[in-house]
Amino acid sequence: MSEKPKKSPAKAKADKVPKAAPAKPKAKSGAKAKGAPVAVTEHAASAWGDRETEFFYDLTPDRILAAAELTGVRCTGRMMQMNSMENRVWEVEIEVADEAALKSRSEKSRILKFYRPGRWSQVQIEEEHRFLLDLQEAEVPVVAPLPFAGKGRGGATGTLASVPGAENLFFTVFPKVGGRHPDEMSEEQLVRVGRQLGRMHNVGASGPDAAAPHRLRLTPEVYGYMNLDYLLETEAIPERLEEPYVLAAEEICGRAEELFADAALQRIHGDCHLGNLLWADSPPHDGPFWVDFDDMVVGPPVQDIWLIVPGRDDDAVERREHLLRGYGEMRDFDRATLRLIEPLRALRYIHFSAWIAKRWIDPAFPRRFEHFGTESYWTEQVADLREQVDLMRAAA
Numbered sequence: 001m002s003e004k005p006k007k008s009p010a011k012a013k014a015d016k017v018p019k020a021a022p023a024k025p026k027a028k029s030g031a032k033a034k035g036a037p038v039a040v041t042e043h044a045a046s047a048w049g050d051r052e053t054e055f056f057y058d059l060t061p062d063r064i065l066a067a068a069e070l071t072g073v074r075c076t077g078r079m080m081q082m083n084s085m086e087n088r089v090w091e092v093e094i095e096v097a098d099e100a101a102l103k104s105r106s107e108k109s110r111i112l113k114f115y116r117p118g119r120w121s122q123v124q125i126e127e128e129h130r131f132l133l134d135l136q137e138a139e140v141p142v143v144a145p146l147p148f149a150g151k152g153r154g155g156a157t158g159t160l161a162s163v164p165g166a167e168n169l170f171f172t173v174f175p176k177v178g179g180r181h182p183d184e185m186s187e188e189q190l191v192r193v194g195r196q197l198g199r200m201h202n203v204g205a206s207g208p209d210a211a212a213p214h215r216l217r218l219t220p221e222v223y224g225y226m227n228l229d230y231l232l233e234t235e236a237i238p239e240r241l242e243e244p245y246v247l248a249a250e251e252i253c254g255r256a257e258e259l260f261a262d263a264a265l266q267r268i269h270g271d272c273h274l275g276n277l278l279w280a281d282s283p284p285h286d287g288p289f290w291v292d293f294d295d296m297v298v299g300p301p302v303q304d305i306w307l308i309v310p311g312r313d314d315d316a317v318e319r320r321e322h323l324l325r326g327y328g329e330m331r332d333f334d335r336a337t338l339r340l341i342e343p344l345r346a347l348r349y350i351h352f353s354a355w356i357a358k359r360w361i362d363p364a365f366p367r368r369f370e371h372f373g374t375e376s377y378w379t380e381q382v383a384d385l386r387e388q389v390d391l392m393r394a395a396a
Helices: 050-057 061-071 122-137 187-204 220-233 239-260 302-308 314-330 335-358 364-368 375-395
Strands: 075-082 088-094 109-114 161-163 166-175 266-268 277-282 285-290 297-299
Touching (some): 050 166, 061 109, 061 161, 061 166, 122 166, 187 266, 187 285, 187 314, 220 335, 239 335, 302 335, 335 375
Antiparallel strands (some): 075 088, 109 166, 161 166, 266 297
């Protein structure tokens, strides 16, 4: 299991990694009270209340080690925090009776993931875990959560627990699996990744849990209009740039709604960029495998396709064709959905800005995204959205 910090938003381009937030009712765009135009106003710290938020910000070593031992292992006390903006992720070392029998040093560690309080409900996280367990059962290469020890532990999937004393601060435990991030992939590797992605989508579209009714839907309503409303309600956009931003965003959402009208939606990874794809040269994952299904959504399969090859130039188009060739060996792909790529890219821009605004009270976010809230940031955002509008008009 691996999580990476989000990149600087100096240019919100295709490789950005926005995080989803629970949907809220759509308001009329532009209907907000005026206040400080650049600053992001504070909002409720947590849907669950301050107690869980306090535990999230102040996870002590004792709490982390006690959580790890709920899976039936004993910890040595060694631990290391891993990079993650959205959640809190720790690697802990466990005691092993016979180290000589280990196939790799990774087997001496466990990865603990503490979910941000108030972001996902228990049933939403369980739907993420169910997808991972379905993929594991089908032998699709993913890193799935481990079961908790003891009868009745771990919720509906047996893989989710809460921190003692904070019942709505959920966490899960993963095995540590080594791998490298493939910055560039050969034609053969792209075909291979395409095959595995096709298999992933076959699983996502089938089985008794395929509907995942509580997960977010990747639609213009949820990722576009609702995020735009949030940015307006919190006065995140400087007043001078608000109108051009809203005009571009609303045209994007309106055009996207027409294109999404006939799109088939199913369980997908949702955040399938190369940072969440690892490559291993030895078992248990000999080849490509995926991590971090935190943003798993019900959406169009092409979302996972374009994030692996996000470019627009001729080279990117050729590389995407290699990916689709492998995909097509395992699953039919509706090529008409390629027209959703630019709308999806645009929705990702809007979603990314709303994600930062939603997290601004977390002290880590102003430090990491100090450019956010400035006029230069929003000027770039307006330019990016206008570019997307031009591309969508040209394709109409």
